[in-house]
Amino acid sequence: MGTLLTMQALPLLLLLLQPFPFQFLKLRKYLNFSPSEQEAFDDYVAELFSTGPTKPPTKELFQKDVIIDYERPLSDSDYCSEEVKLKSVHNRLHCKKEHFFLGVEYEELQQLCRQRFVACRNGVKRCHRSQKLIEGVYCNLTDGVMMPDCQYKSVYKKGYVLITCRWQDDIRQIIPSHVNDILEIHDQH
Incomplete structure (x- = not known):
């Protein structure tokens, strides 16, 4: 069994270990975007961190x-x-x-x-x-x-x-x- 500190730090650690674009996408829920703004933000992050050709x-x-x-x-x-x-x-x-x-x-x-x-x-x-x-x-x-x-x-x-x-x-x-x-x-x- 983990202590209270390790139980709270584990989700933060898992978030930090995720790929950078995924962290951005998690952040969007705190930004109060409209559905169209959220879609534009997702497209922007995907293009920004993609390794393939640009759109x-x-x-x-x-x-x-x-x-x-x-x-x-x-x-x-x-x-x-x-x-x-x-x-x-x-x-x-x-x-x-x-x-x-x-x-x-x-x-x-x-x-x-x-x-x-x-x-x-x-x-x-x-x-x-x-x-x-x-x-x-x-x-x-x-x-x-x-x-x-x-x-x-x-x-x-x-x-x-x-x-x-x-x-x-x-x-x-x-x-x-x-x-x-x-x-x-x-x-x-």
């Missing part, structure tokens, strides 16, 4: 991570560092090496997915190019490895956007999935 991009995730509004100047030197934290843009809490924010309507980018393929920045012919100039901000990681320590150099760009697209099965649409580059057009004076 495919979705329309909602692309809109949240890439599309911007113009409440602040795109030329602000802290734009990327602050927006990445605000929008929680990361790869399993690791800082992304580079990222783009675009000032364009989502529907306009989705239309690009129906254009012919062009060469991407890395030479692979699987990108789609915008027909008109689009404003955006290029973010290049300068410091940090994990959120929230990510620091970025922000570079305002205006040019033709190169994107890749993917099929999203649940909504049965081809959607933008990644911004490859913004090809700036420099004046020839």
